[in-house]
Amino acid sequence: MLTASLLAAASSDAERHGVFTLEGFPYWIVYVAAFGIVMARAQATYWLGRGVARGVGGTRVARLLTGPRAARVIEQIHRWGPPAVTFSFLTVGVQTVVNLAAGYLRMPFARYLVALTFGCLIWAAIWTTVGTAVVWGAILLFLHQPAVLAALVVLGLATTARLLSRRRARDEDPQPQPEEV
Template structure:
């Protein structure tokens, strides 16, 4: 809750004079553009739904601040998102950690192999997505 709200207020501060600072680079990044698209398409529910993602969440909160989303919309949306995040972390995250510990007890080598494969998949997906975004769409 603290991080999401701090990101929102950082966005509000950036909106005031970012064009003449090093923060302008953040506002022109592909990740920020993705977060702003979510926010523009879905409005306040984008803030709540962003907590189901990895990476987009921070940029959606930043975009909400930059666009000066009214607090009467932002605070309920971020509260719902934080509850979703807490539920996921408390259930799926805990179960996932327990599964890794159990696998390590049975086979440390298999655990390392599974984790390495998971990291490789994430790197491949992110690299592929970044390359697809870098290629301009044919019009």
């Protein structure tokens, strides 16, 4: 059976290379590569924000920075500064807006770089351990029980859709005004 042979090959690869590797590369090489990739991406986003602040108005990026989500992120950066950059790497989908807003607000580069470095170290650690384990687990689950993996994907998509629709409904609801006495 094809599935059994693929399962055996995947198990043998995991045993030979370890779960926290990529095609036989040791963990530290995968970690350094992930760190470099996220560092370059985040800095590119920061400098894009700086460019928008210099007067590239009317662009898609400029419109993104005037939306309600960006307004909340900008307020957090004003309030928390560099720690907002660092801790944004513990979230999914917020990092880009935080780095863009940090550039747009012209956060001093030295402060930004320190916060970014710690955030990238955290991100690389998470994705080269937990992320790699999840990928290997999904591959093995696909090879052994594809219906279970499909059900988990559908459940994840449905949950995400529900959360997004609730958030959108909440954002569209006008805030109740306090009654005057």
